[in-house]
Amino acid sequence: MHNLTLLLVCQAVTTLGLMVFVPIMPLYIATLEQMDGSSAGYWSSLALSAPAVGTLCFAPYVGKWCDRFGYKQMLLISLCVFIASMLLMALGSTVYGFMLGRLLQGVSTIGVVLTAFIGYISDDTSRGRSLGLQESAIACGALAGPVLGGIMLDYWSLKPLLLTSAMLTGVAGGILWSKLSEPRKAAPISGLSFFGLRTVLSDSNLRNWMLAACLIQAAAFAFVNVFALYLSARFPSGEAIASKVGLLHALGWLATMLAAPLWGHLNDRSEPRRYFIIAAMGCALSTGLLVVIDEIWLIALLRLSQGACYAALMQSVLLACSRQLPASEYGHVTGLSRSFMVVGQLAGPLLIMLLLPVFSPISLIWPVAVLFFIGGLLVLYNRTACFSFAEIRK
Structure with a gap:
């Protein structure tokens, strides 16, 4: 239960960082470069799809590495890549740096690692409840992210929110490193193989x-x-x-x-x-x-x-x-x-x-x-x- 609570908090924080741009992407892109509406729409479409491309390329391998090298280690690596992506978007001043940050968000595959970790530490009788709570944490971040993003862009700047999100993710990573325990590795079933x-x-x-x-x-x-x-x-x-x-x-x-x-x-x-x-x-x-x-x-x-x-x-x-x-x-x-x-x-x-x-x-x-x-x-x-x-x- 202790591990599950930490992972759910991490899920909500990282989802907030992923979703903060979704409804306001064209508006934010337009603040980075001088461009017309059609160009902003083009770059916005690329930026929205970039995390999906990164996740598609790396998700199967990251899931396999969780089984092989351990869930805690892979989670911390994913968090580091995710934090780097948030910093790159917050500190970058060009649309190309922003696009690289969005791509890194997908490469981090943080959602894949968290889902795998949450499911793995739950027993057969409570895994449904754990996955339900994770879905609720995702919805919480998806609900708060766009609201905060819109307010910050209208009245100030998104950069402080991105830096805060990166900082909170770093704090979450530090807590996970010190408090989270690696689950016991399950023994494979003799005579049965899974070929992906x-x-x-x-x-x-x-x-x-x-x-x-x-x-x-x-x-x-x-x-x-x-x-x-x-x-x-x-x-x-x-x-x-x-x-x-x-x-x-x-x-x-x-x-x-x-x-x-x-x-x-x-x-x-x-x-x-x-x-x-x-x-x-x-x-x-x-x-x-x-x-x-x-x-x-x-x-x-x-x-x-x-x-x-x-x-x-x-x-x-x-x-x-x-x-x-x-x-x-x-x-x-x-x-x-x-x-x-x-x-x-x-x-x-x-x-x-x-x-x-x-x-x-x-x-x-x-x-x-x-x-x-x-x-x-x-x-x-x-x-x-x-x-x-x-x-x-x-």
Whole structure:
């Protein structure tokens, strides 16, 4: 429990640092260089995708290194790289230095290491609860980061916030170094081997879980791109659209923060597959209904519903995969899971970019709902009694 608390605090702090730029990226980029709106939008898109590229390249290897060299050591290395990225963004005065800092954020793979560490130190009866609490910590950082970033950029500068975030991460790293204990390494199961991506792709259950995770993340990141366009089209004469977008996104994260531990508790008591399907269909329904809604308070209710359902999805994927694989390979499979999720992060906005000339801003909601729906269907068609290394060991 002591280790878990430290890791959750670290998760919230690092997520804040990752998310502080998300809603204001074009505005901040414009303060670094003299450029027009289209150039700022171009660099903003690159900066938003840069961490995903770094994570995609390194996540499988970092997960494997956690299993091989130890979780505490890999966490401290990841924290050092993350702190370097924050300092580079805070102290850099050009867009190129900022881009390098964003890329380093992804290379740090801090989210992968924290997820693997949290899952590894939790036993089979409480892993769902631990992953639920982690999802809540992520939502807390994602809720606070954009709010603080917007206020600081409007009334002062983002650099003090970046330096403070780097300092807090450094303090967290020092505490983790002195207080965190390395978990006992799990013994591999004799006669059974895990070959990474080959094993995942050869087993239909694992393959469907990974593809579902990819589709869900594609839907989530596509929705981020679409939502501001949707609100502008739905309320063309409305005022303070940017503020409404920020508030409605915050409502979604608030619902995620509150609902995530409950989903984790339910997953511990039953099969994650069941709750993933319910939550994915809930996300599809709450997203699709936006097309026929034209009242802001109803949109707010749907965002709360969507956030509460989304809270179940990623933690259910990680828990289901961990139950099918040996504990000695937990870091490796977590890295692979995150890689599939990152592919979705990149694919979702790309899909919206391709569909923009074809669909109206309001109609773009439909592809997002379809992605959530297909993700749920993939897991629905999984075999109920799935292959499990843990059962073979027993």
